[in-house]
Amino acid sequence: DAGVIQSPRHEVTEMGQEVTLRCKPISGHDYLFWYRQTMMRGLELLIYFNNNVPIDDSGMPEDRFSAKMPNASFSTLKIQPSEPRDSAVYFCASSLFFLVDRPYEQYFGPGTRLTVT
Amino acid sequence: AQSVAQPEDQVNVAEGNPLTVKCTYSVSGNPYLFWYVQYPNRGLQFLLKYITGDNLVKGSYGFEAEFNKSQTSFHLKKPSALVSDSALYFCAVTGNTGKLIFGQGTTLQVKP
Numbered sequence: 001d002a003g004v005i006q007s008p009r010h011e012v013t014e015m016g017q018e019v020t021l022r023c024k025p026i027s028g029h030d031y032l033f034w035y036r037q038t039m040m041r042g043l044e045l046l047i048y049f050n051n052n053v054p055i056d057d058s059g060m061p062e063d064r065f066s067a068k069m070p071n072a073s074f075s076t077l078k079i080q081p082s083e084p085r086d087s088a089v090y091f092c093a094s095s096l097f098f099l100v101d102r103p104y105e106q107y108f109g110p111g112t113r114l115t116v117t
Numbered sequence: 118a119q120s121v122a123q124p125e126d127q128v129n130v131a132e133g134n135p136l137t138v139k140c141t142y143s144v145s146g147n148p149y150l151f152w153y154v155q156y157p158n159r160g161l162q163f164l165l166k167y168i169t170g171d172n173l174v175k176g177s178y179g180f181e182a183e184f185n186k187s188q189t190s191f192h193l194k195k196p197s198a199l200v201s202d203s204a205l206y207f208c209a210v211t212g213n214t215g216k217l218i219f220g221q222g223t224t225l226q227v228k229p
Contacts, residue, residue: 048216093161
């Protein structure tokens, strides 16, 4: 398996532009997570999906951020309009189904390094 | 509320010496604990997890972790450190929500 695939690996954009990050989870995984990593705030969970349905988006910082999962093999995280403070590394992760007494580990993609100037 | 604390920003150890990276947690109900490692410019990689059973959990690359319920700790250990173990290590906990709560991370520096 190729693992979790993210694109692009690097994105440089100007403030005010729309940014779309893409993720392909591991085939067969039921959960998909979007994280943001910065030096100041560490690793933050933004949103996660179960069977393509958003379960918890309480970590999405503002309405400028939106995420979709149209099917089991694809998800997007969109920022519109982008701001310099959105500069971070964005990770996608996926895992098998979660049971109360048998949580499965998450597998992370390589990340997208976003720079907003 | 669930939380994880990694009290050390950085741990320095000489190659060949044992290493310990500390983690304490707070969670209501049974804790499910994980360790991940992040190498530069890479995503996080799963090392090991504790669900139930034996308090000593063995994982990838010779790492192990000891679950201590009374001290609410889950310290990561390795008997003999390698220079290639130098990386950023994250402890994480989940209760019954499916969400992982990560610690701030500890940088491990192994010097030859």
